[in-house]
Amino acid sequence: MSDARFPFTKPLLNKLPLPEKGKRAYYYDTKIKGLSIAVTDKGTKTFLVYRKINGKPERISIGHYPDMSLDDARAQAHEINAAIARGENPNAERRKDKEWTLGHLFELYLKHYAKAHKKTWQEDEAQYRRYLLAWGERRLSSIQKTDLQALHLQIGEQHGQYAANRLLSLLQTLFKQAQEWGWNKANPVLGVKRFREKSRERFLQADELPRFFMALEAETNANIRDYVWLSLLTGARKSNVLAMRWVEIQFEQAIWHIPETKNGTQQRVPLVSKALKILQERRQTLAGTEFVFPSRSQVGHLTEPKNAWKKLLERAQLEDLRLHDLRRSLGSWQAATGANLSVIGKTLNHKDIATTGIYARLDLEPVRAAMEKATDAMLEATQAITQHQQMTIEKD
Secondary structure, eight states: OSSSSOOHHHHHTOOOOOOOOOEEEEEEEEETTTTTEEEEETTOOOEEEEEETEEEEEEEEEEEETTSSSHHHHHHHHHHHHHHHHHHHHHHHHHHHTBBBBHHHHHIIIIIIIIHHHHTTTHHHHIIIIIIIGGOBBBBBOOOOOHHHHHHHHHHHHHOOOHHHHHHHHHHHHHHHHTTTTTOOOTTTOOOOOOOOOOOOOOOOOOGGGHHHHHHHHHHHHHHHHHHHHHHHHHOOOOHHHOOOOOOOOTTTTEEESSSTTSSSSSSEEEEEHHHHHHHHHHHHTTTTTTTTTTSSSBOOOOOHHHHHHHHHHHTOOOOOHHHHHHHHHHHHHHHHTTTTHHHHHHHHHHOOTHHHHHOOOOHHHHHHHHHHHHHHHHHHHHHHHHHHHHHHHHO
């Protein structure tokens, strides 16, 4: 639809095209003065009244379409126009009521934005509970740039620079949403300098593998042990492994079909022989469950086993190794055993504009072969190092 001004009808509103990623498109009704509708790249449609009040442009949010009908939007717009004619500013009245606390803003953010648009909304919730609960009763206008700089530095020192930067990103989004909902002050996060992040290169080294595998096999909790094994053997993201369902496993083809990854795409993961064996054994003992890793204490699946992972690393005498590094370890060992970047990208489902087309054309068998070769190399390296250590002991 090329003309941004037209008489609104329900069929036309239903067919409005989505704008480019990160953009908003605005369309204007020719029947009611100022009535418009904003469309986001996610498909959210919001009725607004766009008018100049005392020479200043104002966008007055009415409601989301189709939750609010077109007739109701026009009726609301008519009332707002009448209020403007009386010299009132509806946004000014709303802003008096929108001096929210940070806690209230976060509740609104979760309910009306994060859960609707973000697969990682639970990570946002965890960040808020970990770092921002003490600020829950603070009014938004009381939070200044200097406060955020101090908080950023504190989190960086206590929890790491990466965590501090992610918290700033969350706060920036929160204040941006507050502005969308009528809060009329500047976003205090803008201008707070983030820490420079280095690309993480940690993966399991050859001399660490024996300790790691011994500690893993000593794990008495089968859920944890198998979860860590499958994380390493598939190279999949931890959230996908945790949420793995039996219906996604094609045992005859030895393929795991992930319906949706963090990239927003599907993924077919070849299952190497050891991964397939683990899944077959779990299926025998977990008949009737939905998830491969069901939660023992609540409905749903296993959540990230931070304490168990920490204990595993202590047994293996390993430091600075994260669960996500298992994914990187598979890719690194693939590279070490001769796999090319396209095969590694296909394995890890990297979404790179320059190489996505190459990944899409790759058959799974070369990927499976590279995964088998890499996992065999890890196990062989473990065996070789263990034998060498045993021979050294015998000589002594």
